[in-house]
Amino acid sequence: MSGQPRSALWRLVHHRMARWALAVIALLILAALVGPLLVKYNGAEQLDIVALKNRPPSWAHPFGTDQYSRDVLTRVLYGARISLAVATLAVLLSTTVGVAYGLVAGYAGGRVDNAMMRLLDGFMSIPRVLLLLAVLTLWSPVPLSGLIALLGLSGWFGVSRLVRAETRIVRAQEYVESARALGVPTMRILWRHILPNIAAPVLVASTLAVGNVIALEAGLSYLGIGAQEPTPSWGSIFFDGVEFFAGNWWVVLFPGIAIVVTVLAFNVLGDALRDVADPRQVDVARRLPESTLTDPPSMSALQPSENG
């Protein structure tokens, strides 16, 4: 059969924007993993507080040095480790909690679902940034594991909403009813029959969340309550440079670029994953302008998805 649908991975790799995003993310991960091994200094090392303070970019220090004479390139590379690791682990945590909560609520239904969702409404009514500010102000200095836990545990509400809604749809499918009728235990139904069928939107949401958390962590570090000195995270490097921004633009520019590029890459990848997860949608988006030239779009072409 030539009409075999392409695999999701194939479609992802052949999605132009996704390729760029994947390349950038791969590069960032590579830089985070091997970058620090290739540079001469370590991120916290103060080289020469008198002679090498606030040097502009040069061959010896491509990103310049900051007011403590630390090499900014080195710090950005070490910062990549911290920023990426914190964001990834936090999202892993929030996705795990959110998926578990959403699966239980969605599958149980009825009163359990209602109670769990009202509780979630309560959590969601607390602004995330405000909550983090409050907790981090009291918990200072916060260890990295604490930062990851806080970012993760404050970020699962949206995912669990999504998972709950998707679970309710899948639960009503006959194959789930059929699995129940054939004696498959509940845990196995959740794990084997429901989870794989809701994985795509969860993956999209998580990818977008990584970008989001990187920006959030940078914001917190910028305020001095995120990753603690001397551990460099992009946000805290940026923070160090802001004070002398007029003279030392390089201390702010390079970590700033790193943050923007990373957030952008994860957002683009998330969007691409969404396209790939629902191939009909991308087809419509691509074909609509052409088809409108030749013939009026049919109603079905205008529908964003088949099961709307």
Place this chain on the structure above:
Amino acid sequence: MAEPLLSVRDLRTYFYTENGVARSVDGVSFAIGGGETVGLVGESGCGKSVTALSLLRLVRAPGRIEPGSRIEFGGKDLVTLDEKSMRAIRGASISMVFQEPMTALNPVFKIGDQIAEVVRVHHGGTRQEAWHRAVQMLETVGIPSPAQRANEYPHQLSGGMRQRVVIAMALVMNPALVIADEPTTALDVTIQAQILELLRELQQKFGTSILLITHDLGVVAESVSRVIVMYGGEIVEEALVTDLFANAHHPYTEGLLNAMPHVGQERERLATIPGTVPPPTAWPAGCRFHDRCPYAWDRCIAEHPPLYQIADGHVSRCHLAVEPERRADRHEPFVVQKAIA
């Protein structure tokens, strides 16, 4: 029938909805013998599917099997059985074939894995043993080159093939009873005949009892030995299939039979039963069929009919059993009279 395999007594399944209590199954009693095929017939909304789900105790909140209902199977009352034992029965002793072969299979798993899962859940054993058993079962249900097919995903199979896979899943543990809920409704007529033939073969081979749920009396006529007709959450008539087709007693059964197309029929339009099934939250008083019935009289409005014995093994929930002369007084059903007035 000495000792029935399954005996249902006064089964009541109610749904506690915002619009009131829906008495979807309201006092249903019947029995199925070993190796017997029983048809359960009625329109949409008459309670036949809820009856099926109740037998496996798969009714979800806000639905509930009311206390006092009894479902006896293998010396146990399934209504009060603990969830773990109930799960051991599902799929192994009683299993179910669903209506839509398109959606009854999980799109992300190979069909072989889906059959093997049932084996592993109930029987344990290694992955290879379960897989081997799945391939065997695919062969039994008539899937060509089963060893290759087992590696395919549901979307690679035709509707008829998928329904065979669904049947394989239901029968792989060799259950004593299979509940088939409209197993052929979603299929082409030619495929329907093949699937019914397959069910018949498998039943003879394994001695399985089958409860065949359908709205299609044509399917019933060629597949089952006994028919239960449901209306308004109740059994309204029960008879051997030959008896039912020759001497239908209840006006609802009569209506269903008249609504069947016949070969060589000259009428242009098929007869229909006027009106619709009333909502289960508000069954009419008296006979639940009275306002759609062409024979109804004042007694039918006032008095809820019991199941009258018409003949040996033939019961009907209609006052015509005691006032047969009323059958001569055929008139427009009340629902039509009201619409005209």
